[in-house]
Amino acid sequence: MHPDVYVGSAVDVDAYVRVRALRVWSRGDGIVAGPLAAAAWDAECPWEDSELIVPEHARAPAPDVRPRVGELPLDEVALLFDAWVTTPVRTAFDLARRPPLVDAVAAVDALAFVCRLSVDDLRVLVDRHTGARGIVQVRRVLELMDPLAESCMETRTRLALVLRGVPAPVSQFEVVLPSGKRARLDLAWPHAKVAVEYDGPEHRTITGQNRDAFRNEGLDELGWDVVHVTSAMVLDPRAADRLAARIGRKVGRG
Structure with missing residues (x-):
């Protein structure tokens, strides 16, 4: 799965296995985010990469992991599959910052539908992280999102x-x-x-x-x-x- 992280060849590599593998690889220091977090919350996502939010002292990233150095407020992370994962609303916020715009809206809609998120839920994070990279696109995503979209x-x-x-x-x-x-x-x-x-x-x-x-x-x-x-x-x-x-x-x- 990752350097020094293995799984049996007969195991179905689903979101659960991928999240647990990242937890083992990061030695519990990382927070699973982005597309893999969306998959962990059972939401469809246009992307499939593994994103991990890590502290500055974390080990060097594996080649198939998209690392992001930083820390998150406690109310933006949750324990899922015995690993730290961004909450649905934080996951939506992160994906809303990714280009292209249409894919970002599709990802946010999927999370909103599965996890019953509203525009106001995301607006709280927009107001909290006003200087975040990609915040302009997030505001546009809020204008275009539709929590009723089913795919x-x-x-x-x-x-x-x-x-x-x-x-x-x-x-x-x-x-x-x-x-x-x-x-x-x-x-x-x-x-x-x-x-x-x-x-x-x-x-x-x-x-x-x-x-x-x-x-x-x-x-x-x-x-x-x-x-x-x-x-x-x-x-x-x-x-x-x-x-x-x-x-x-x-x-x-x-």
């Missing part, structure tokens, strides 16, 4: 539209179908009855396709215009331009 790709889909001038949608908007069942729409503009659904792998299974077909039939009866998008339509800049123009025409520009 990083939902965040990327929303930002692909909003950053191109489309009015901010309502996330996870609930609609009662004619059948009496309830449907939650990833992104919705209720005034225009327009919705955008991000179709991940689960939507491409037979079960997912059938579920979507029945739901779309009910939404169509209610007058909803549902636009299904894929990763290629969001991640390719020219495709995202076309998508934003299309949705903008349907819902009106902000």
Whole structure:
């Protein structure tokens, strides 16, 4: 795992194992932070590196560890997996400082959704660490974050539209179908009855396709215009331009 830190070859190297390995390597002096801390809190993250906050006297860093010298207030760390890990809100604050902006918002949204964080929770740390590196981006992340986003790709889909001038949608908007069942729409503009659904792998299974077909039939009866998008339509800049123009025409520009 790290110099002088080993694990059995049959062990599933998950967040628990990675955190414990860093604890052993740092001899208990380090605080797990960044993407690995997010994974420890069971949140999705665009990055996968191991970040460790260490005191000045800590041993030389391993080549696969991203060290950061410093100390944190006691209320910004927690004991998890018998190791010191940044709290969810401190983890979100640290990830909000990382470029690029869209990935930072996606990381913060994921933590906010899993750990029930609010904009005000992060604002406390912004006010506490006004001179921190990347604080300007953190403030922008606060403007763009949405704790209701259920995946990083939902965040990327929303930002692909909003950053191109489309009015901010309502996330996870609930609609009662004619059948009496309830449907939650990833992104919705209720005034225009327009919705955008991000179709991940689960939507491409037979079960997912059938579920979507029945739901779309009910939404169509209610007058909803549902636009299904894929990763290629969001991640390719020219495709995202076309998508934003299309949705903008349907819902009106902000």
